[in-house]
Amino acid sequence: xxxxxxxxxxxxxxxxxxxxxxxxxxxxxxxxxxxxxxxxxxxxxxxxxxxxxxxxxxxxxxxxxxxxxxxxxxxxxxxxxxxxxxxxxxxxxxxxxxxxxxxxxxxxxxxxxx
Amino acid sequence: xxxxxxxxxxxxxxxxxxxxxxxxxxxxxxxxxxxxxxxxxxxxxxxxxxxxxxxxxxxxxxxxxxxxxxxxxxxxxxxxxxxxxxxxxxxxxxxxxxxxxxxxxxxxxxxxx
Numbered sequence: 001x002x003x004x005x006x007x008x009x010x011x012x013x014x015x016x017x018x019x020x021x022x023x024x025x026x027x028x029x030x031x032x033x034x035x036x037x038x039x040x041x042x043x044x045x046x047x048x049x050x051x052x053x054x055x056x057x058x059x060x061x062x063x064x065x066x067x068x069x070x071x072x073x074x075x076x077x078x079x080x081x082x083x084x085x086x087x088x089x090x091x092x093x094x095x096x097x098x099x100x101x102x103x104x105x106x107x108x109x110x111x112x113x114x
Numbered sequence: 115x116x117x118x119x120x121x122x123x124x125x126x127x128x129x130x131x132x133x134x135x136x137x138x139x140x141x142x143x144x145x146x147x148x149x150x151x152x153x154x155x156x157x158x159x160x161x162x163x164x165x166x167x168x169x170x171x172x173x174x175x176x177x178x179x180x181x182x183x184x185x186x187x188x189x190x191x192x193x194x195x196x197x198x199x200x201x202x203x204x205x206x207x208x209x210x211x212x213x214x215x216x217x218x219x220x221x222x223x224x225x226x227x
Contacts, residue, residue, distance in 0.1 A: 009154065034215050043204065044157075044218040051213055090156060092216075099164035101147060101172060102208065102216050106156035 002027055004093045006105035014113050019063075019078040021108045023091035026072065033074040034092040034102075035065055044090065050074060061085070086112045116140055120205050120219035127195045127226045135190040135222050137205030145208045146188035147216065148172075148180060150201040157204065163188055164210065195226045 007022040025031060035047040048059025055067040061084075065076045074091060091105040121136045139146065144165045149157040149172075159172030163182040177199060179191045188207075192199060202223050208216040 006156075032213060036218075043220045044206075046215045049215050096213070099145075099168075099170075099210070101145075101159050101162040101164075101170075102206070103159065104149070104157040106154065 004105040012111040021076040118219040139207040143207035
């Protein structure tokens with residue numbers, strides 16, 4: 001079964017600093033991978049997705065993620081944090097084949113300090 | 115397009131009461147999902163429906179039932195609500211054949227007292 005691990009339930013960065021949120025997946029075959037963001041009292045919004053051969057994926061709001069098969073990772077980065085980036089971020093995985101469901105990590109809460 | 119619509123947005127139930135959470139999508143997606151979100155636990159899958167006419171249990175199905183009424187609608191029923199079912203519930207849909215991302219509703223905040 002697919003699974004995903006997000007290291008760090010809470011990450012705190014200063015405004016303007018690099019944001020790095022970690023995600024590792026377990027799968028023998030590279031799956032599809034997603035990062036979602038959730039602002040307080042709202043639903044989930046897609047940040048970016050990996051579904052093709054391009055390993056560096058750019059998303060909305062200046063975020064990007066790199067798929068590394070050798071490390072089974074899909075870490076999310078942003079060069080310069082903004083106060084508006086404070087939210088909860090979820091990594092999710094789904095198999096490329098079959099009827100398996102979308103599985104989420106436990107989430108990482110990002111705080112941005114002025 | 116409305117996307118994924120969940121009703122109600124808020125609900126308070128007494129222990130033992132029953133209720134049905136409704137979900138409808140207008141994107142012609144084949145797969146639909148129900149998740150619950152609890153602090154520190156992420157989104158945990160309750161049930162999913164890969165296509166019309168099929169449903170499967172997820173990680174936390176106990177105390178819930180689902181119905182895939184048609185391609186658009188996927189309802190979640192609590193037959194006898196318990197305080198442990200206090201949570202935020204999200205419905206999502208996805209086009210499995212196009213390998214797209216899942217689209218989420220705005221959630222239902224349920225409190226069982």
